Amino acid sequence: MSTPPTPPPGAAPSLASQREIDREIAALRQSYVDLRAGGAPERLHPDRDYLPYRSSALRHPKQPLVAIEDPEVMELTGPVFGVTDVTALDNDLTRQHAGEPLGERLTVTGRVLDRDGRPVRGQLVEIWQANAAGRYAHQRDDHPAPLDPNFTGVGRCLTDDEGRYQFTTIKPGPYPWRNHRNAWRPAHIHFSLFGTAFTQRLVTQMYFPGDPLFPYDPILQSVTDDAARQRLVATYDHDLSVPEWSLGYRWDIVLDGPAATWMEEGRL
């Protein structure tokens, strides 16, 4: 398709402009800065109630979460995965079809750690992403960018004894969405991670350094703490780049939530 799609009549006017979204993002950032100056704790995760991300409006609880402090709850254990659950090719997203996908070939690697810095060993890491043109292999993605018959965009692996994961893939493209008018997501790879405890479960997104779309994106900006937001951005690592083959990005992941040391000692 060589021309931009025509919006359906009446659809566009109900959407906020980027400028309105920018103002909301700035106001929420400022209120967090003010709270911090008043001694409020760091906010290490996004607020579930984040107006600039419009879909969050009806999908966040209004009641406070109920704190469970019992050190023997079953959530301090978690599901187990093994070599039966992944195949050897699953961590190479460029070899799932007859031909090579289009795009910039990448090596993405890092370590999965708990908050004490201990490696999370033998646990499942799952990723999914758009293709180089910014299109997901999903029927509901109607972005008029080409599908790539040689790229699905799904990968899995188990972490090794040092908590390391590694994927070969291509760089995903940025893509438009309908949160507001002219909304574009910065390029990202979705990550899903398990720890030894179900409480450590994490689904998140990895971004690429220097993306000009960062300030405009309400999903990334939902992490209002500057240092916390920076933790979602991978580092380009020239030593990881493979000559004549791929560019290297490093992204370490720290899982939040308590882990059952009493169980782990039994397992080790």
Next chain:
Amino acid sequence: MSTLPPTPSQTVGPFYGYALPFPGGGDIAPAGHPDTITIRGVVLDGAGQPIPDALLEIWQAGPDGDLTGRPGSMRRDPVTGGHLGRNGVDFTGFGRVPTDADGGWVVRTLPPGPHRPGATPYLSVCVFARGLLHHLFTRIYLPEHADALAADPVLGALPPERRATLLATREHDRTYRFDIRLQGGDGPHEETVFLAFP
């Protein structure tokens, strides 16, 4: 003592459907097990509308209370790279189901046993959805454990209508219903109790 700051959560988004769900994800009970129970429900938003792009994960003890878990929930075929399904014998304790176009979900599992002597059994649930920036945890208690739930020092102290959101209701023999409402509204459903693990 925690030292490293955690990686922040981000929403699962709308397009996880070809990556995270797997065939038989809701069939936690070994195939044909006579003790199998069915738990089903819908996931609703603050307007009472079904959420068709939510993903639920279940983690639970086996009927004997065992929490060791085991691999094999998403067994793969090393020849084709496709999904083999579970082996039909082992109980892994883990399930994963996306909601359908009506916001509905179903799991078939075995009733959990007490994970330590005297503990009240339950299924742990982790909820992901487009529009939800950070997953939510809740629990499914079966109706036969209503009195034990009411005696729980934390959950028993909740107002009865709030506590009731953690209780599955019996639809008919061996089939239970458990709806999840991400946000309270004007409708008949109370907002589900969600949990934090500090």
